[in-house]
Amino acid sequence: MTEIAIFGAGGFGREVNLIIQQLIKKGHPLHFLGYFDDEDKSAELGQSYLGNLEDLNNWNKPISIAVAVGNGLVRKEIVNKITNPKVDYARLISPYAIFNDIIEVGKGSIVCAGANLTTNISIGNFTVINLNATIGHDCILSDFCSIMPGVNLAGNVELEKGVFVGSGANILNGVRMKENSVLGSGAVLINDLAANEKAVGVPAKTIRK
Ligand SMILES: CC(C)(COP(=O)(O)OP(=O)(O)OC[C@H]1O[C@@H](n2cnc3c(N)ncnc32)[C@H](O)[C@@H]1OP(=O)(O)O)[C@@H](O)C(=O)NCCC(=O)NCCS
Structure with a gap:
């Protein structure tokens, strides 16, 4: 089972979550953990808000990340700042x-x-x-x-x-x-x-x- 989370809790992040949910329904061995975002989204997402970039860099278990940010240059900046070796990219x-x-x-x-x-x-x-x-x-x-x-x-x-x-x-x-x-x-x-x-x-x- 792959533990998967999304970086970016905006509209595109929710669309990417739809893809993950559809893959799960089709039997893909994924377990969705929630969202990381640099803005604190705990008020709207509750436990599905996993934290910011620093929290992702301190995550201590293998995790697959989908960077759900529409602008490629911003996506690249985020990927360059993810330094945690436990992170793999979905x-x-x-x-x-x-x-x-x-x-x-x-x-x-x-x-x-x-x-x-x-x-x-x-x-x-x-x-x-x-x-x-x-x-x-x-x-x-x-x-x-x-x-x-x-x-x-x-x-x-x-x-x-x-x-x-x-x-x-x-x-x-x-x-x-x-x-x-x-x-x-x-x-x-x-x-x-x-x-x-x-x-x-x-x-x-x-x-x-
Ligand atoms: C091309 C684009 C990136 C330009 O953004 P920008 O650099 O901020 O440009 P501006 O808004 O300052 O516009 C500059 C000029 O180009 C024109 N222009 C901008 N986008 C245009 C477009 N798509 N088609 C025709 N003309 C356009 C503006 O009217 C303006 O003309 P003017 O100088 O005569 O007033 C943007 O307008 C665009 O099309 N983005 C795509 C958005 C998209 O696909 N989103 C999908 C979300 S799921």
């Missing part, structure tokens, strides 16, 4: 996501319900694929990427570390988003984005280089 795939083929998914990554992944796809560590996103053939998503709900990646799209793709955005075939670049909600990306570049609109135009 790879959480909703039983209601569609995996059409064997797809590599790195540690700490989360794939939500309705996500549809086709073939020859590689997902790095601590990447989040949110509700109803579609990921086409031969896509490569590196570490700490954040794919918001309803995004569509066509084939051969490459996302480098820390990329953020806003809800409902579309990325055309073969396009590459370099490290930490950002695509706005509803955008259609037809050209590559440079590192840290931010683009919005249809077709997407740069608002920050």
